[in-house]
Amino acid sequence: MKVVLASCAALPEGDGDEDGLVEVLLRDGVDVVWQPWGEAVDADLVVLRTTWDYPERLDEFLAWCESVPALVNPLPVVRWNTDKSYLVELAARGVAVVPTAVVEPGENPDFPGGEFVVKPAIGAGSRGAGRFTDHAEARAHLEALGVRALVQPYQSSVDAHGETAMVFFEGEYSHSFHKGPMLAQGLAESESGLYVEEKLRGIEPTERQIELADQALDVAAELLSLSRKDFLYARVDVVEGENGEPLLLELELTEPSLGLKHTSEDAASRLSAAIRRTASR
Template identity: 80%
Template sequence: MKVVLASCAALPEGDGDEDALVEALRSDGVDVVWQPWGADVHADLVVLRATWDYTDRLDEFLAWCDRVPALANPASVVRWNTDKSYLVELAERGVAVVPTTVVSPGSAPDFPDGEFVVKPAIGAGSRGAARFTDHGSALAHFEALGVKALVQPYQSSVDSNGETALVFFAGEYSHSFHKGPMLAQGLAESASGLYVEEELGGIEPTAAQVALAEQVLDVAAELLSLRRADFLYARVDVVEGPGGEPLLLELELTEPTLGFRHTGPEAAARLSAAVRAAVD
């Protein structure tokens, strides 16, 4: 069994988070190699991982995904998930989502009062995301982006509680990790050019957070005419709303960091088992 972990030219073997997964796969007898996306690939399964430069070449990336015979997650999922407008679709189906407005280039955004975030609808690693109170500065940022963007009220709980990332393999809950606040006033700074550095650590989610994440995956699977188990991996990022309730911030089904460095080796073993089951 040969498995390719897809990366990008700037990080041909990822950022180190997948080291435990590579070890688990090899312990399970899987021939696993890294390969930057774009070229033809021959494997029993290609797993999208550190493909973090795709936002600058989205059409090329999606065309490559369409050409890969066995891709996880599937190309149809990637096409839907790389545009964060999916948050509006999920909200329309009853999911508790951070209030989200999609703004197209050339239109006049209706910014909310208080603090809010403007970020590209198609983006990875928090690049281009910025936090504002001043409408003029926000408009200048939106116009500089020149792309479809999301406007969301900033959830002040993030400053004290951060985000909780819940990770699922083949539709089943695996583990969670904590993400500290990244957005001060103004634009998030990216040290690598591919993603904003995050403060991460292990955490146990609440029952309400797990219930929301389960609902998110169920609704997403229904929207895509799939089973929840068809998502080889998923990361559901939730924050605390004004009343203490969990709200969906993002559903990551394309290339999320899975937090192997912040949990035990059993998590990598679970994904290895899911990979082998997907091939079988």
């Protein structure tokens, strides 16, 4: 069995989070290699991982994904999930989502009161995200982006409590990790050029957070006419709303960091088993 972990030219062997996974896959008898996306692939399964330069080349990326015979997560998931406008669809189906407005290029949005976030609808690693109170600065940022964007009220609880990222394999909960606040006033800064550095640590989610994650996955699967088990991996990022209840910030189904370095080795074993089951179907 040969499995390719898809990366990008800037991170040809990932960012280190999957090092333990590679060791487990090799132990489990899988011929696993890293390969930047865009190249021809000969493998039983291609797993999208650190393909984080695709936002500027989305059409090319999607065409490559379509050329891959066995891709996870599958192409319909990638097409839907690479545009964060999916949050509006989830909210319309009753999922508790951070209030989200989609702004097309050239539109003049009605910004929320207080602090708010502006970020590209198609983006990875928080690149291009900014936190504002000044409407003129936010409009200038939208103009500079020149692409479809999201506008969301900033959730002040993030400053104190950060985000909780819950990871699922084949629709089943695996583990969680905590993400510290990343956005100071102004634009998020990226040392690598691909993603904003995050402060991560393991954490146990609350029952309400798990319930919200389950609902988000169920609704996404329904929208895509799939089963939750069709998502090899999923990461559900939630924050605390003003009333203390969790709100969905993002549902990551394309290329999320899975926080494998911040949990037990059992998580890599669970993902290896899921990869082997998927590749053998």
